[in-house]
Amino acid sequence: MRITLERSNLLKSLNHVHRVVERRNTIPILSNVLMRASGNSLDLKATDLDLEITEAVPAMVENAGATTVPAHLLYEIVRKLPDGSEVLLATTPDGGSMTVQSGRSKFSLQCLPESDFPDLTAGSFTHTFKLKASDLKMLIDRTQFAISTEETRYYLNGIFFHTIEAGGDLKLRAVATDGHRLARADVQAPSGSEGMPGIIIPRKTVGELQKLVEDPETIVTVELSDAKIRLTIGTIVMTSKLIDGTFPDYQRVIPTGNDKEMRVDCESFTKAVDRVSTISSERGRAVKLSLTDGQLLLTVNNPDSGSATEEVAVGYDSDPMEIGFNAKYLLDITAQLSGEDAIFMLADAGSPTLVRDTAGDDALYVLMPMRV
Numbered sequence: 001m002r003i004t005l006e007r008s009n010l011l012k013s014l015n016h017v018h019r020v021v022e023r024r025n026t027i028p029i030l031s032n033v034l035m036r037a038s039g040n041s042l043d044l045k046a047t048d049l050d051l052e053i054t055e056a057v058p059a060m061v062e063n064a065g066a067t068t069v070p071a072h073l074l075y076e077i078v079r080k081l082p083d084g085s086e087v088l089l090a091t092t093p094d095g096g097s098m099t100v101q102s103g104r105s106k107f108s109l110q111c112l113p114e115s116d117f118p119d120l121t122a123g124s125f126t127h128t129f130k131l132k133a134s135d136l137k138m139l140i141d142r143t144q145f146a147i148s149t150e151e152t153r154y155y156l157n158g159i160f161f162h163t164i165e166a167g168g169d170l171k172l173r174a175v176a177t178d179g180h181r182l183a184r185a186d187v188q189a190p191s192g193s194e195g196m197p198g199i200i201i202p203r204k205t206v207g208e209l210q211k212l213v214e215d216p217e218t219i220v221t222v223e224l225s226d227a228k229i230r231l232t233i234g235t236i237v238m239t240s241k242l243i244d245g246t247f248p249d250y251q252r253v254i255p256t257g258n259d260k261e262m263r264v265d266c267e268s269f270t271k272a273v274d275r276v277s278t279i280s281s282e283r284g285r286a287v288k289l290s291l292t293d294g295q296l297l298l299t300v301n302n303p304d305s306g307s308a309t310e311e312v313a314v315g316y317d318s319d320p321m322e323i324g325f326n327a328k329y330l331l332d333i334t335a336q337l338s339g340e341d342a343i344f345m346l347a348d349a350g351s352p353t354l355v356r357d358t359a360g361d362d363a364l365y366v367l368m369p370m371r372v
Contacts, residue, residue, distance in 0.1 A: 001065025002090040003037045005057060007081050007102065010042075013055040014075045016212060016236055017046040020053050021071040032068035034117045035089070037061045042089075045117070046071055051205050051240045052120040053212075066114040067091050069098050077107050120239050125223035125230060129192030131172075133233065134216035139174035140206055142185035142363045145332045147203050148178035155245030159206055162198035163189045170194065175250050181329050182250060182366040183336070197226050200243035205229075212236055254366055255352050258345035262291060263315035263358075266342045269296075270334045276300045276308040277327035287327040288372040291346075292320045300327070301372075323349045324372030333365045 017033055025031045034045040042059040045052065078087065081102045088101040091111060100107040140159065148156035160175045170189040175182065201209075212233055213220070221232040230239045277287055280300045290297040296314045301307045323346060334342060339359030346353050355365040 001035070001037050001067060001098075002063040002088075003042055003059045003061045004086055004088050005042060005059035007078060007083070007085045007087050009057045010087055011075075011078045013044050013057045014071075014078055016055055017044050017053045018071040018075040019208060019211070020046045020048055020051050022048050023072070029068065029112050029116045029118070031070055031072075032112055032117070033071035033074060034066065034068045034114055036066040036114065037089075038064045047118060047120055048204075049118060049120070050202065051208065051238070053208065053236065053238050055236045057235075065091060067095060067098055067111045068114055068117055069109045069111055073109060074100070081105060120228075120241075123225060123228060125228070126225045127192060127196040128221065128223045129190040129196075131187075131190050131220050131222055132216070133213045133218040133220050135172075135187040136220050137210070137213045137216065138362070139172070139185050139187060140210055140213075142336050143174045143176040143183040144206055144210065145336070146176040146178055146181050146183040146365075147206065148176075149203075150178065153179070155200060155243060155247055158200040158202045158243045160198060160200050160247040160250070163193050163196055175247070177248075177250060177253075177366075180326065180368050181333065182253060183333075183363070184250070184254070184365070185363040187362065193222075196224060198247065199224060199226075199229060200245060200247055201229060202240065202243050205238070205240040209238065212238065253352060254364070255345070255347060255354055258347045258351070258354050260291075260318040260321065260346040261316070262296070262344040262346060263341050264296065264312060264344070266334055266337050266340060269312055269342060270331060272298055272310045272312050273327055273330050273334070276310050277331075279306055279308045280327055281305075285327045286324050286370045286372045287330065288322060288324045290320075290322045291316050291318075293317055299372075318346075321346065321349065322372075323353065324370040325353075325367060326370055329367055333367060336363065336365070 036043040041056045043056050045054040077100055085102045091098045098109050098111050143159050164171055164173050171186040172189040172193055173186050175184045223230040276298045279302050281302050288299040296312045298310045333355050337357045339357045341358040343356045353367050
């Protein structure tokens with residue numbers, strides 16, 4: 001294999017694929033990126049056996065061929081080469097090593113044969129549909145913070161995507177929860193998604209997808225089955241296994257009878273919670289909300305370091321009440337709101353609270369209270 005290509009193009013694609021590769025691998029081939037040159041492009045592929053990303057880069061191909069080289073090492077080399085330079089990649093006749101040459105710099109990397117490289121893309125997909133990148137990004141951004149990191153409840157370690165009838169329309173819905181808070185977001189269901197299986201996309205795949213959706217105008221092609229999903233974003237193809245588990249019935253935990261409404265300016269509320277929580281203990285992080293007519297008092301007590309209070313003007317005209325929340329969880333939710341005001345629907349100190357955005361009803365959040 002002997003090819004020449006622009007450093008900037010190679011770096012951009014390596015940046016997309018090398019992140020999939022785990023730093024520590026017991027299987028040497030999984031530390032490598034597969035490079036296959038043919039026609040006038042170079043295909044790069046990396047995998048961790050659960051997730052695979054491929055991307056095509058334009059290249060001048062003198063001799064077609066394929067090999068695999070250490071992914072993180074190649075990325076670091078290309079990253080340190082000067083801007084605007086061209087890179088020559090050439091394998092030795094025996095295929096044992098590859099030369100990376102640019103200007104006066106020359107590197108030689110050990111290769112492993114491409115025949116050893118695993119392939120994830122087997123199997124057929126039952127549903128295919130197209131989705132605007134901005135819609136996909138909204139669904140992920142609004143829910144991703146609530147994904148559980150608790151490995152024992154593995155079926156919560158991702159975002160649950162499914163279609164559902166809501167208000168006479170078919171919606172594509174994303175839901176994530178860790179048992180303490182729940183995030184839900186909807187977009188209009190794209191044609192072809194009708195009757196799709198409910199799928200749980202793993203946390204790592206979600207994180208990579210967030211980074212790959214750079215241009216909001218791109219149209220993303222989604223193909224899925226019960227066990228796998230493949231997303232095509234321009235020249236990038238991402239294939240991932242899905243979490244094999246049953247997502248809990250999240251509808252049951254969304255309260256419907258919360259009749260006390262608090263409306264508050266999102267920015268001033270966020271800053272006030274952030275300020276008073278400075279004093280909270282790392283472990284507890286509890287902030288108490290005391291509501292009276294038109295007034296909210298935020299209180300944090302930490303027996304080790306002191307206390308803090310702050311008043312915020314709110315729209316509230318129900319009975320006075322007190323309720324406690326984890327300050328970090330509160331801030332995670334308000335960070336997702338794009339409207340000027342946040343609307344809190346409350347019941348009592350022991351029941352889950354519903355949070356909505358005034359910018360629209362495409363997302364809602366549920367937060368469990370804490371004892372304070």
